[in-house]
């Protein structure tokens with residue numbers, strides 16, 4: 006069901022909290038409540054929240070990219086588990102309840118493969134479930150909802166910390182290139198890469214953003230540009246193939262991106278095209294920073310080659326929405342992410358520490374430190 010439809014190019018968007026924009030929000034209701042998520046497939050033309058009330062509908066929201074961005078996907082999945090537990094409370098048998106809830110977990114886990122935050126959040130919800138297995142079903146559902154809310158709030162706090170640490174790395178008057186959208190829309194709030202930029206601006210620095218449009222889903226053109234325009238942070242939109250030219254002309258001082266999964270050796274999976282940007286940044290001796298929470302780091306994978314890369318629908322490449330510009334029948338590839346080798350990364354900015362020149366040793370130390 007659709008609610009809260011705001012105007013086209015909604016520059017006068019309503020907001021309830023000091024966060025720039027809330028990609029997800031919980032709504033209490035007499036029957037227990039529901040999740041709302043901004044439909045990011047329609048921004049910026051339409052600003053609209055959609056309602057979600059089960060694991061299946063949340064999984065579909067993730068798959069169809071109503072919600073996207075690694076941390077936001079994790080938060081959505083956590084709420085998906087809580088919603089499913091609430092929905093299944095009427096089941097009398099404990100065994101049937103557990104089996105049905107397991108199906109909900111499985112649907113959420115199958116929604117998108119690359120962002121590890123999805124699996125991190127599901128593991129955390131599973132642990133919460135196991136820890137409170139003895140509770141009556143309504144109490145268990147309430148406990149799972151409380152855990153989802155904690156994950157949600159934690160993400161905002163973590164992003165603010167990442168932002169502060171990252172802001173210190175940007176010089177005043179920096180012109181910062183970013184790829185895809187790692188902003189408030191991609192997280193519970195503040196953003197990771199855009200969080201660094203927001204925090205630098207809050208700290209009084211003059212920062213301007215160069216946003217890659219980010220073919221084929223246009224997260225840069227549609228989402229990053231919109232977020233920056235909302236907050237009056239100067240932003241210039243370029244097509245993906247213009248970044249090298251701008252770097253060669255000395256018009257970019259730093260690159261800051263987010264990530265969907267970092268491997269144990271510091272290799273970074275992010276939106277397709279990030280690798281190209283990193284190679285160019287290296288060539289032009291421009292710092293290439295990756296901002297992410299610890300929940301995006303997957304220490305179970307030795308290197309980036311092992312990160313599952315999602316392949317999405319060919320229609321995303323052959324056209325946009327109802328319009329097809331490529332020849333019918335043409336062969337297409339649509340890998341949605343690529344892997345930037347650690348050697349091209351100047352630093353990974355996390356809530357705990359900034360890891361310069363990341364490698365297996367540095368990543369292990371990050372988790373070993375108290």
Ligand code: MRU
Pocket residue numbers: 073074075076120184185186187188191192196197198224262263264265275276277341
């Ligand atoms: O396909 P998407 O839009 O979910 O991809 C998002 C990205 O690649 C982001 O850069 C990444 O998830 C980090 S979001 C803080």
